[in-house]
Amino acid sequence: MKAEENPYVPKSATVVAVKNESLETKTLRIRLYNWKAEFQPGQFVQLLLPGVGEAPFCIASSPSDQKHMDLTIIRRGLVTIASHYMRPGDVVGIRGPFGRPFPVSRIVGKDLLIVGTGIGIAALRSLILFLVEHREDYGELNLLYGARFPEDLVYRDEMKYWAEKMNLKVTLSKASPEWGGLRGRVTDHLDGVVKGKGQVAILCGSPLVMRSISGELLERGLKADQIFVSLERHMKCGIGKCARCLIPGGWHVCKDGPVFSLDEISLEAIGD
Ligand SMILES: Cc1cc2nc3c(=O)[nH]c(=O)nc-3n(C[C@H](O)[C@H](O)[C@H](O)COP(=O)(O)OP(=O)(O)OC[C@H]3O[C@@H](n4cnc5c(N)ncnc54)[C@H](O)[C@@H]3O)c2cc1C
Ligand code: FES
Missing domain, CATH: 2.40.30.10 (Translation factors)
Structure with a gap:
């Protein structure tokens, strides 16, 4: 070789x-x-x-x-x-x-709900930039970004531009008194952005938050195959050889993921 x-x-x-x-x-x-x-x-x-x-x-x-x-x-x-x-x-x-990417061609024409918390927004930025470049190929775009403190927010200079292309909601769970935006967790702001049937949700953030949002979306009518999560696990080889990143169901996060739909893995496999 x-x-x-x-x-x-x-x-x-x-x-x-x-x-x-x-x-x-x-x-x-x-x-x-x-x-x-x-x-x-x-x-x-x-x-x-x-x-x-x-x-x-x-x-x-x-x-x-x-x-x-x-x-x-x-x-x-x-x-x-x-x-x-x-x-x-x-x-x-x-x-x-x-790794397996977000299914950008399979979801052409769909309304999308993208939820990122903490550093999870990094995995979503590539998708966000792609959607902005191909805006006409997708339906309604909702992006919900949650962080703890105002000083934790990343990509601040780009967000104004993103907001011109999609419905952007930024919420802080530990906002300072000066913060003029939304407060609370991302799960507090799902009303109005969850459309149910036909919408596709893409989530990346802490496992606890992804589990909680996934549960909520399932309750609000999204099907398991409409919800995609991007998982993080400790890795070594990155190519499916060392078994370091195995999750329940026998999946290797490095090779089979990091993106999974919820009809492939259980909520427990998201981790905590
Ligand atoms: C597919 C994938 C994509 C990722 N993308 C990003 C990204 O875009 N930006 C980013 O900042 N981070 C990302 N991470 C997490 C990042 O890889 C870890 O923070 C990094 O490996 C830590 O390495 P380190 O040598 O700095 O820390 P170490 O010295 O190895 O460990 C420091 C601490 O972090 C913990 N830790 C290490 N790796 C992980 C992990 N993967 N998950 C949970 N805890 C861990 C350790 O247990 C220890 O407590 C990603 C992880 C994966 C698997
Ligand atoms: S990191 Fe080695 S099998 Fe996934």
Whole structure:
């Protein structure tokens, strides 16, 4: 097997920009050397930082730009903290893109409800940018984004533009008195955005929130095959070989997911 075909061998890329999104979150824009990123919204890559380690991140940029990838990364541990010290010109390794994406062609013409909480919005940004670029192919678009504090919100500068293309609701569960927007959890703001039959829901966020929204959507008439969740699990190989990411039902999140519809997995498999 040639090195460039070996999924364990990372391809080179260079950091070209670093954007501070919030106190804990940065977006790295990386440029790919001599290879194109052919991916679809919802897929992820393994980011390798030389001398530090490797971790999976959803591709947060539009699939129409095949020369760059944006990765929005919240500080957690070894790799994520080291990624926040990256500067333009630093070289990184990329394995992937991996995983099953959001079903963007299967849902053409549908009304969509997209719900993201916390860093889950990073996985949805690629989808949001794709939908904005193909706006006429889809029905009513509702985007519900929840965070805790105002300073946790990411992509603030883009949201005005998103709001021109879709119905955007941003809610904070721990809003400061100055906050003039919606308050509470995303589940408090489903009225008016859940249309029931025919609508497709796409969720990404903490497992507890995804479980609770999924339950609510099922009660409000959406069918299990109309609800898609993007799961996160600890990963090693990223290609279905090590069994690190197995979930109930025998699915590998890296290969069979990270996007699953709820007729494929149980609510329990979303985790907590
Ligand atoms: C498919 C996929 C897509 C992801 N996309 C993004 C993204 O777009 N942006 C982003 O910021 N993060 C994303 N993550 C999570 C990210 O991969 C982890 O935060 C990262 O692996 C932590 O690595 P670390 O070396 O910094 O932390 P470590 O030093 O490995 O661990 C720090 C802490 O985080 C916990 N942890 C590590 N990995 C995970 C995980 N996957 N799930 C839950 N807890 C974990 C550890 O148990 C430990 O408590 C994604 C994960 C997956 C599986
Ligand atoms: S990460 Fe190895 S099987 Fe999924």
